[in-house]
Amino acid sequence: MAILRNPYAQRYPLWLKGNLHAHTTLSDGELSPDDTIDAFIRRGYDFVALTDHDVIANPNEAHFPQILVFAGVEHSAQQHILRVNITGTLPHDLSYQSVIDLTLQEGGLVILNHPNWGENFDHWRDSQLLHLQRYHGIEIYNNVIEYLEGSPYALDRWDRLLSEGRQVWGYANEDTHRVFQMGSAWNAVNVRERSKEAVLDALKDGRFYASTGVVIEEIVVEDGYYRVHTMNARELRLISLRGQVIERVSGSKATFSLSKAGVYARVEVIGEGEARAWTQPVFVE
Numbered sequence: 001m002a003i004l005r006n007p008y009a010q011r012y013p014l015w016l017k018g019n020l021h022a023h024t025t026l027s028d029g030e031l032s033p034d035d036t037i038d039a040f041i042r043r044g045y046d047f048v049a050l051t052d053h054d055v056i057a058n059p060n061e062a063h064f065p066q067i068l069v070f071a072g073v074e075h076s077a078q079q080h081i082l083r084v085n086i087t088g089t090l091p092h093d094l095s096y097q098s099v100i101d102l103t104l105q106e107g108g109l110v111i112l113n114h115p116n117w118g119e120n121f122d123h124w125r126d127s128q129l130l131h132l133q134r135y136h137g138i139e140i141y142n143n144v145i146e147y148l149e150g151s152p153y154a155l156d157r158w159d160r161l162l163s164e165g166r167q168v169w170g171y172a173n174e175d176t177h178r179v180f181q182m183g184s185a186w187n188a189v190n191v192r193e194r195s196k197e198a199v200l201d202a203l204k205d206g207r208f209y210a211s212t213g214v215v216i217e218e219i220v221v222e223d224g225y226y227r228v229h230t231m232n233a234r235e236l237r238l239i240s241l242r243g244q245v246i247e248r249v250s251g252s253k254a255t256f257s258l259s260k261a262g263v264y265a266r267v268e269v270i271g272e273g274e275a276r277a278w279t280q281p282v283f284v285e
């Protein structure tokens, strides 16, 4: 077994927590852009992206030195694409691949939204997820879908992509529309410094974990082992090809051997109630 790609090869002491998917009164959110940013500052967030439907909020970043603010948009054609760190919207008649590529060209982050939204769990079909190239990842959890048809989770879709050899990351997004959702999901990045550039690099390179309530303190992948230390987990699971659970460990930390992993390995962390965290896959052969 050799590790082909390890997003956690670089490690830094600093973890920053952020929300990548939030709506404001510019589309169908409850709070103004400024009030949305203030609400995340009060909750201790380090970064936030405002991502209204097909309109870009332009808050004055100088008013919010406590938090890193990304301009973004939820490109809301028939299927939705989250574009973070961009300067303009794109027309709906562009192909999805063009939307992805134009976003990458300007240094943006591209996440395909809530794949299992809808009564048929097919906001994004597998054929589309497999056909499209170069997006950074998918939402493996989207809190708004708790209140709509379909499933807020898309771990099944993620494992299918990973099993096909696709190297895509899993993000947990709040999709904030209402204040009561705040704190329901986030991504925590491991970064060299507190800057937008460092946060974006980590989000693009997979040096983060996604969470709905479990806090991870350390992720180390080296010498054939995948080690995860958490603050508040009660079980950790090593997941590999086709979503198979290879090993379970009770408690708040675990060191898994990668010897039985095929193609990829990731760790799923179970907390109290519905709280979860998901680390990113390492790719093996």
Ligand SMILES: [Zn+2]
Pocket (backbone or CB within 6 Å): 021, 023, 074, 175
């Ligand atoms: Zn949304």
